[in-house]
Amino acid sequence: MDHILTLDSRQEAALQVIAEKFIAQHKGDALKALKEMIVLNGHLQERLDAVEGWRRATR
Template identity: 70%
Template sequence: MDQIVTLDSRQEAALQAVANKFVSVRKGDVMKALKEMIVLNGRLQDQLDARSAPRGRQGW
């Protein structure tokens, strides 16, 4: 996750719209939305890590 992403203006506008909706669903509580996003990102990262882990005889 050491990657810097550059967005063009269209992508930035789309991201802003999604962020606004995410916060509004949480009744405007930005801190609650941020905390929830951190938890969701952690779960997604765990899933990605599990998929990229070498397959084989784990635990043997």
């Protein structure tokens, strides 16, 4: 884990709402929602890594 974020109460409440909606999209199956989130984060990390690699190569 590269970064640890600290959320204030307003951010925490907003995150809670988003999490509840995401789990609801998976018919209440939190494990299924978590698995999808892990896959989505993996794809995003690959894209970020590619952009970083491109930036380093063009310097």
